[in-house]
Amino acid sequence: MSPAASPVETGQPAGFSLPIQIVRAGGISAWLVEHHSVPVVSLSWSWSGGASLDPEGQEGAAAMAAALLTEGAGPLPATAFADALRDDAINLGFSAGRDGFEGSLRSLTESLPQALRLARLAMTEPRLDAEAVERVRARGIANARRNLETPRGQAGRAFWAAAFPGHPVGRPATGTAESLAALPPEAIRAALARQLRREGLLLAVAGDITAPQLAALLPELFGPLPAGEPPAVPPLPGFQAFGQKIVPVASPQSAVIFGQEGLAAEDPDWEPLQVVLRILSGGGFASRLMHAVREQRGLAYGISGGLEVLFRRGIIIGAVATENARVAETLAVTREEWGRMAATGPTEAELADAVAYLTGSLPLAFTDSRRIADTLLGMQQNGRPPDWLAGRPTRLRALGREKLAQVAARVLRPEALAAIIAGEPQGL
Structure with a gap:
């Protein structure tokens, strides 16, 4: 070599x-x-x-x-x-x-x-x-x-x-x-x-x-590029928990974007939080929000959320769209599930399913050269060492329900969950 x-x-x-x-x-x-x-x-x-x-x-x-x-x-x-x-x-x-x-x-x-x-x-x-x-x-x-x-x-x-x-x-x-x-x-x-x-x-x-x-x-x-680095980016301030705001839009449906502060990429609870969010909002039909909002009540076709990384900070952000008459109930159910996860954490079965998915699906990120290069770049952007992937399955499998409950209680705050509603929602 x-x-x-x-x-x-x-x-x-x-x-x-x-x-x-x-x-x-x-x-x-x-x-x-x-x-x-x-x-x-x-x-x-x-x-x-x-x-x-x-x-x-x-x-x-x-x-x-x-x-x-x-x-x-x-x-x-x-x-x-x-x-x-x-x-x-x-x-x-x-x-x-x-x-x-x-x-x-x-x-x-x-x-x-x-x-x-x-x-x-x-x-x-x-x-x-x-x-x-x-x-x-x-x-x-x-x-x-x-x-x-x-x-x-x-x-x-x-x-x-x-x-x-x-x-x-x-x-x-x-x-x-x-x-x-x-x-x-x-x-x-x-x-x-x-x-x-x-x-x-x-x-x-x-x-x-x-x-x-x-x-x-x-x-x-x-090599032909000019010497030096780009200017320093302005530090990202804390997420402003702005409550609930309505943007009037003439439409039979309202679009809702909700979110809150997450964690820094180098935080030791980063991976446990990923598992928590997989269970709460990012697991498709397996997530708690999808079950509560769509399957149990038929309030929306879909609802999802996860971490968006900016300046190596994870911002929790989710989205849902529904009829104007159902927006208030949809938000109430979302906050209820947010609070339930913060209060009790996931079940053992939810933890096992989430970890199985996250570890089993990992090779799918490396099915072609473009996806491999993009994944390696993302690791560098988040400050991960080259051997970070090697230990990921072991780290995830070592997580217990008690640890995830602690992380959920630390991070998830239903009272701080901010939401923008664009449409003509009723009852808000």
């Missing part, structure tokens, strides 16, 4: 294993899982920042910048760039979320040199042609307006604004119709300049590539 790579064996019992290698070259580090059965290579990478670095009044700058990276680069205008990707079956994309800026690449092994060339061009020589800028702007404005046409879209925007007032996370990550319409090209270039840097990079690679081959391409792909 190349001296540029060090292996870390990670897996679970029953024969599942995932050998992660750490490859370093040119000041850049990557996690690698070699997988040579299919001639495909996938890369996923990210920087901290994203929409959180958009200046006030320029919401959507990072999102527009990400979309424009594949709209022509270097000598290739948008159509020629798209043709080059298509001709070699290359998948290249960029996106900006609330707390990060990500890139991804997937190609056949034989097309990897061309894929790397196009990805490097996109990051170092984006054209930002006027026609492309206006086309992407028009698409963004249309999407922003479309999102506000539905109760769910209005509820989502209002939820984040109320949960984190005054913080960039509380603003629409993809911008508003107004901010996008007023966004000058200089703001897009500034977003790229502060985001695409050689340092502060997290990178995961999976597929038909060896450690020495990866070590050779790291400086080729990322």
Whole structure:
């Protein structure tokens, strides 16, 4: 094995294993899982920042910048760039979320040199042609307006604004119709300049590539980027327990977004909380909320919730939609189940089922190179060591009902469960 790579064996019992290698070259580090059965290579990478670095009044700058990276680069205008990707079956994309800026690449092994060339061009020589800028702007404005046409879209925007007032996370990550319409090209270039840097990079690679081959391409792909890291993101304040708010929307149904503060990714109770939420709200028809809301009372077609990770903090967030006349009862039942889990925790049977699912389904996250790369990137973003997966089944199986009850009592607070209702709910 190349001296540029060090292996870390990670897996679970029953024969599942995932050998992660750490490859370093040119000041850049990557996690690698070699997988040579299919001639495909996938890369996923990210920087901290994203929409959180958009200046006030320029919401959507990072999102527009990400979309424009594949709209022509270097000598290739948008159509020629798209043709080059298509001709070699290359998948290249960029996106900006609330707390990060990500890139991804997937190609056949034989097309990897061309894929790397196009990805490097996109990051170092984006054209930002006027026609492309206006086309992407028009698409963004249309999407922003479309999102506000539905109760769910209005509820989502209002939820984040109320949960984190005054913080960039509380603003629409993809911008508003107004901010996008007023966004000058200089703001897009500034977003790229502060985001695409050689340092502060997290990178995961999976597929038909060896450690020495990866070590050779790291400086080729990322070396031309400007030195330094993206600016520091503003610290995320605590979740604002804003109670219950109604956003009037003329609709026969209301959309409800509910949530509360969760835990930091490094908190020792992170995995027990995942099991608690699997039982309470994330287990489909097996969850308590689905049983109480849909099966017992027929209040809604579905209800679910889980952890959304921002700045390595887990925010508990859930959603349900129902007739306006049933919103009040649906919320009452949801808070009741929230409180019941906080008071007594799960049953032994619920614990066994949840752990069996979480351990048994783990290999499904590694069925192709793209999913492997995305999972490895997510581990790095949450500060996990490479051997974290290896111990996960054992850690989950060691959890007892008493431990989960303690975590549920510590975290779940029905009185602090905040809710946005977009629609014309009755009785609230």
